[in-house]
Amino acid sequence: MSRPANNMTTKILIWMFFGMVLGSLINAFARDVALVQDYLVEGLFHVAGALFIDALKMLVVPLVTFSLIYGVCGIGSVSALGRVGVRAFLLFILTTALAITLAIGVAVVVGPGEGFEMRNGEQSGFVPPPAPPLSQVIIDLVPTNPVAAYANGNMLQIIFFTILFAICVLMIGERGRSIAQGAERMNEVMMELVNLVMHVAPYGVFALMAKTFSQQGLGMIMPMISYFGVVAVVLLLHVTGTLMLLLRLLGRVSPLMFLKKMRTAQIFAFSTSSSNATIPVTLRTVEKRLGVDNSTAAFVVPFGATINMDGTAIMQGVATVFIANVYGIELGVTGYVTVIGMAVLASIGTAGVPGVGLIMLAMVFNQVGLPVEGIALIMGVDRLLDMMRTAVNVTGDAVVTTIVARAEDNIRLEIFEDPAAGHVEEVHLPRETPRQRRVADG
Ligand code: ASP
Numbered sequence: 001m002s003r004p005a006n007n008m009t010t011k012i013l014i015w016m017f018f019g020m021v022l023g024s025l026i027n028a029f030a031r032d033v034a035l036v037q038d039y040l041v042e043g044l045f046h047v048a049g050a051l052f053i054d055a056l057k058m059l060v061v062p063l064v065t066f067s068l069i070y071g072v073c074g075i076g077s078v079s080a081l082g083r084v085g086v087r088a089f090l091l092f093i094l095t096t097a098l099a100i101t102l103a104i105g106v107a108v109v110v111g112p113g114e115g116f117e118m119r120n121g122e123q124s125g126f127v128p129p130p131a132p133p134l135s136q137v138i139i140d141l142v143p144t145n146p147v148a149a150y151a152n153g154n155m156l157q158i159i160f161f162t163i164l165f166a167i168c169v170l171m172i173g174e175r176g177r178s179i180a181q182g183a184e185r186m187n188e189v190m191m192e193l194v195n196l197v198m199h200v201a202p203y204g205v206f207a208l209m210a211k212t213f214s215q216q217g218l219g220m221i222m223p224m225i226s227y228f229g230v231v232a233v234v235l236l237l238h239v240t241g242t243l244m245l246l247l248r249l250l251g252r253v254s255p256l257m258f259l260k261k262m263r264t265a266q267i268f269a270f271s272t273s274s275s276n277a278t279i280p281v282t283l284r285t286v287e288k289r290l291g292v293d294n295s296t297a298a299f300v301v302p303f304g305a306t307i308n309m310d311g312t313a314i315m316q317g318v319a320t321v322f323i324a325n326v327y328g329i330e331l332g333v334t335g336y337v338t339v340i341g342m343a344v345l346a347s348i349g350t351a352g353v354p355g356v357g358l359i360m361l362a363m364v365f366n367q368v369g370l371p372v373e374g375i376a377l378i379m380g381v382d383r384l385l386d387m388m389r390t391a392v393n394v395t396g397d398a399v400v401t402t403i404v405a406r407a408e409d410n411i412r413l414e415i416f417e418d419p420a421a422g423h424v425e426e427v428h429l430p431r432e433t434p435r436q437r438r439v440a441d442g
Contacts, residue, residue, distance in 0.1 A: 008198070008424045009264050015202035016209050016267060023213025031214075045211035052204025053272055055197045059280040061153055063190040064302045065162050067283065069183035071298025072166030073176075081163070081299070084404055088300045091246075091400040092308040093344055098242050099310035099396075100343045103234045103317025104336050112226035112318065113325035137348070155276065155306045155351055163299070187294070194280045198264075198424050205271045216383050224381045227322045231385055234314045235392045243310070243399045251403040253416055258402065260419070261289040262395055269394040273386045275305040275352030278394050286398050288422030291415025292405040300404055304397030309347040311389025311396070312357040316343045316364055323365070323374040335368050342367045352393060354386055 023045075030036040075081050141160050143149035149157035166183075169176035221228050244255035265285040269278045283301050286292040320339050324331050331339070346360035358375060365372045405411040415421045 008202075009267075011202045012205055012264065012267055015206040016271060019206040019209025020213050023210040023215075024218060026210070026214035027217035027219075031217075041211055041214045045207045045214070048203060048207035049211050052197075052200065052207065053274070053277055055200070055204075056268075056272065056277045056280060057153070059190060059193055059197065060155075060276060061150055061158065063187070063194070063280050063283065064155070064158060064298075065150075066183045066186040066190055067294060067298035068159065068162040068302070069166045069169065070180065070187045071295045072163055073169055073180035073183065074293065074295035075299075076170070076295075078167055078170075080408075081167070084296055084299060084408060085303075087404045087407060088303060088400055089307075091250075091403060092304060092396075095243065095246065095310050095396050095400065096308060096313045096344050096347055097340060099234075099238050099392075100313040100317040100340050102238060102242060103231075103314040104321060104339065106234050106237070107230050107318045107321035108336075110226070110230050111321075111325060112230045113322040153276075155302055159299075159302055159306075187298075190280075191284060191288075194284050195424060198281070198284075201268070205267065208271045212383060212387070221381055221384070224378065227318060227378060228381050228385065230322075231315050231318045232388060234318060235311055235388055238310055238314060239392055239395050243396060247399050247402060251399070251406045253402060253406065253411075253413070257417060257419070258290065258399075261285060261422075262398055265394055265398065266391040269390040270387045273354040273383075273390050275309070275390055275393045275397065277353075278390070279305050282394055282398060284422070286401050286405075289415075290398070290402055291412035291421065292401055293410040293412070296405040296408055296410045297401055300401040301397055304400055305352045305394070307348045308396050308400065309350075309352065309357070309360075309389075309393045311392030312360060313343045313347060314392070315357055315385055315389050316346075316361050319361055319375075319378055320364065320368070320370065322378065323370050326377065327371060327374060329370060331368060331370075338368050339364055352390070354390075355382070357386060357389065358382060 026036060026041065072081060075084065140154075141156055143154065143157035143161055146157070146161045149161060169179050240259075244259070247253060247255050247258055262285060265278060265281045268281045269275060272278055275282075279302055282305070283297055286297045286301060287294055317339065320331070320336075323329075324335075342364045343360065346363045350356045350360055358379070361375055362372050364370075365375070402411065
């Protein structure tokens with residue numbers, strides 16, 4: 001029973017590795033070969049990778065919608081929903097604050113960027129896109145037109161409207177039951193679609209890795225090795241230390257089992273660099289593999305993908321210390337406390353999409369008076385760090401979901417503890433429709 005699924009995760013990992021190796025080889029030896037660039041990198045890899053990401057994104061809005069309606073109806077009361085929301089929110093803030101504090105602590109001790117020689121031309125070149133002020137983020141929570149919110153995939157607005165809608169389904173009582181049941185079925189169908197997309201994942205991941213690594217040679221890490229290394233080490237410390245400690249203490253479940261089951265979602269996050277695009281896989285993982293009930297997962301996972309970014313906060317903490325060192329600016333304790341507060345706020349206001357961390361960083365720098373153009377220095381390695389921190393962001397979302405589910409007694413531990421639970425099964429397309437079958441049966 002567990003064979004095919006183990007094969008699936010292993011298969012994705014193997015193809016990911018192949019993609020990285022091939023991409024790095026192209027970067028080293030065929031960067032100027034037009035044929036390779038045009039037909040492979042910008043042709044095959046680009047198209048296959050983009051198709052894969054699009055297929056994942058295609059699932060996000062309908063899956064979140066049906067899953068949320070079903071979930072809220074499953075919670076059954078507004079007060080329970082409020083409790084889940086408040087718990088999740090506080091845990092998201094706590095994990096992000098711990099993440100950036102750890103990052104600043106380690107960075108201050110290691111001191112990346114001290115003695116860094118700024119080369120000509122590196123001082124400029126980064127023009128940060130405008131970041132929305134916090135007041136606007138709050139106002140924008142309420143969609144003026146839900147259809148537009150759905151069309152634009154605005155996750156916070158979709159969550160807001162769908163929860164209100166589902167609460168009203170609950171409020172009309174018996175007559176709302178068929179809507180809740182309909183949402184349950186639709187959710188099941190969407191989960192099946194997630195399964196389908198997961199079957200092409202190895203090739204999609206391969207294409208994404210091959211393209212990224214053929215464009216981003218590992219050589220560009222070298223001048224930035226101190227910054228890159230500190231971010232990577234703190235990301236690892238946060239996932240294996242802080243988050244697992246919280247999971248053990250507050251969630252009272254095995255961190256090892258958790259990490260084992262999270263591998264697929266982490267690979268998806270790593271290769272897509274987007275917590276949002278990974279929502280379908282994260283949802284599937286926490287529900288089918290970790291045993292969290294839909295009523296908690298449906299709400300906490302998309303909420304987390306939008307407002308919880310531990311990995312991004314870590315990058316911001318290290319980047320702040322790095323740039324302060326490079327420019328010889330003394331931030332002091334007040335400066336760092338401001339950075340922590342700003343990073344937490346910024347993560348709430350920005351969605352989990354590729355590269356958004358740099359925009360958040362610009363907001364933080366503005367606040368503490370660090371030169372925003374310093375961001376140009378770290379841009380070269382940001383693509384690779386984006387992949388790593390997105391995997392951490394998604395892990396943080398799942399940790400909080402598991403802790404909240406445990407507190408709500410909304411997790412089936414026999415599923416959590418079963419290593420084979422929720423593996424991706426082989427897809428069997430039906431040969432005949434149910435109607436044809438009924439006719440044949442007689
Ligand atoms: N790519 C990250 C995410 O989607 C955000 C970022 O750090 O840029 O979670």
